Amino acid sequence: MPENAEPVYFDDATGTLLFRDVHIELRPKTYAVAKFLAERAQEVCSKEQIMDAIWENSFVEEQAVFQSINEIRRKFEPSVVIQTYPRRGYRWVLPVVLHASSQSKNPEQLIKHRKPHGLLMSFLVVLLIGLVAVGWYTFIDNGRLKRWSQSDPRFNITDHQALMVLPTDTTALTNNDHGLGFGALQSVLERLPTESNRTIFQASDVLDIMDRKQTEQPTDYFAVSGATQIVSSKLNGVPGEYSLLFTVWQRGGSQQHGVLHGSTIEQVVNDYAEALMLQLFGELPRPHRGTVSALTTTLTHRAMTLLSQGEIQSAIPFLESAIVEHPDEPMQRFLLARSHLQLGNIESALPHIESGLATLNKSPQQTLRGRLLYLKGVALMKTNLPAASHFLSAAQSVAEEQQDWLYHAYTKAMQGQILIKQQRFSEAEPLFAESLRYQQLLNCPLGIIQGHLDYIDFYLAQGHTTKAKAELELAEKIVRERDLEVVRKIIEGYKIKLIKT
Structure with a gap:
């Protein structure tokens, strides 16, 4: 028990507790649980022991024990009154004085903490318990007593959640x-x-x-x-x-x-x-930022589950359905456009990028603007390098403004890739270095791996095979250490590329 802890006084006459001069009322069964544990303060009591002692000859679930334990803990907060021993049970940890009404505690001190009409309330509680006890087995079916049940339509019993x-x-x-x-x-x-x-x-x-x-x-x-x-x-x-x-x-x-x-x-x-x-x-601690329909949420939830499993193609129909249901939600547009780009479907991605940006023009929520601009820059890299560079530059500005350091790093890397295509290697190298540095600061393994892969492209474009192999080894080391199956296929592709050079 905690040293110098104040005792808990149990008053069986009223079924109440007194702790630190505070009068504590508990439901009758909860009081019984508290007393059962307190009488065995040196023991760890299992849920089965508690159920057998307090709910003898009654069919109850373990929820009843959890409910009583949680109620006791809430009443004593912030003091710790019951300690949990996983897979074993519970132990009372505070000193105890049983039957406080007849022992050392002054009865007047007990009375002054009681709420008005305490005797009347105690009488009503006892009466209610008696009525429940009598009514619990209240009707007979073919000579056998039947319990009230929550499923019986003749009784309207409110479920405890x-x-x-x-x-x-x-x-x-x-x-x-x-x-x-x-x-x-x-x-x-x-x-x-x-x-x-x-x-x-x-x-x-x-x-x-x-x-x-x-x-x-x-x-x-x-x-x-x-x-x-x-x-x-x-x-x-x-x-x-x-x-x-x-x-x-x-x-x-x-x-x-x-x-x-x-x-x-x-x-x-x-x-x-x-x-x-x-x-x-049905309540919020601060103003909510907006809601979407339950159907949209369900569709997006399913799509995100598939995306996390690498099932990009399977996720696309769910995202498309979510957009039909809620066309003004930019997040679904962003996810769908990115999914199409990952599959190489540039023509399918661009309309959703444009729609997402148009939606943001009518909304104060601008978090995704930089990311959508980034996707547009990436989508244009195969067909229009100047336009791609323009949108990546715009994405870079938004990312810095919003302190979106992940896409700050992504954008730097893609700008470097454009410079490789233009053979402006001296300008590309600082961008790759900065991108990798931000990924390391974010401690993002996938981003760090991508940084090393960008350097492979950088060195191979200049014919520096040895340096490219060194970067591949660094990337492979992270994959092995973190067991990142998701990028093993990409690593194998770079291995084949190095063999061919």
Whole structure:
């Protein structure tokens, strides 16, 4: 137990607690859970032990234990009252004085903390418990007692909501941020509001449940957690360009999707918490930046999932459908244009670039302007180098103005590629050096690899094969260290190019 910690006084007469001169009221079952743990303060009590002791002869799910533990913790915040031992159970950690009404604590001190009409409230609570106890087995069917059930149409029982937010899946990230999934979970939990009719599983509870059962689908946790809502999420992208996809699953089978974009992980995690508050609680901590339809979000969510798996061609129909549903949303235009460019479909990409830029002309949201200008410059490189150079220069200015350092680096590299085509090597080299330096500052493995590949093009254009091979070795080293399967085909292509020279 913590040294010099003040004791918790249990008053069985009223079913209340006293801690640091603060009167704490708990629901009857929650009070019973607290007392059960407090009486065994030196023990770690499992959920099964708690359920057997408090809900004996009743059929309840583990949700009831989670709900009571979370209620106790909320009442004692910021003090730690119960410690979780993953896969084992819970232990009470504060000193305890049982039956405070008849022991050392002055009864007058207890009374002065009670709310008005405390005796009346206690009587009503006891009466209500009695009525529930009598009514629980209230009707007979073929000689057998039947329980009230939530599925029985004769009774209108309000479901208690229990929300379980899973750690964010960060396996798609290419840098060393894989451990951020649990940090994102904790950050989101800290921002979600507390409601009396909704239990929010704390991180320790979530990890305990995940340790007990390995699942393939988030919905599998419904069977072992008692949750009524489960939120899963996945973080994709590179420093400067992140996407977070999330789904809110309902026990009944329905689901809602969300897609978020941001230049930093902190930004998308903050927006993640905001989006959950909007979907689950109908409130926002700050003005929202605009919404799109549920269909558009679902289509974009599916497209982003496919893009993260490298299924670019399969993602395109979903993006096209999202644009039909919401034609004024520039992000879908940007994603679709970039997808077409990655497949070499320049003619298909250009109309969406132009439409995206036109949409931004009517919107205060200018985040994507530099990136769309960059795509337009890249699209024109095969047919019109002067025009490509013009748009890349414009993209460079916007990127610097908005401090979009990822596309600042991309734009420098593409300007260098234009100078290679024009055989202006002395002007190209500083651009490649600056691009690589920014990618290293961003700590983006894919960007750093691309920087080395740009140097291969630079050296091969001048006939410096040895230097080109050295750059390839540096790129291959990063691929091996980070196990980046996504770029192995590109590396193999450069190997073939070097063999042919």
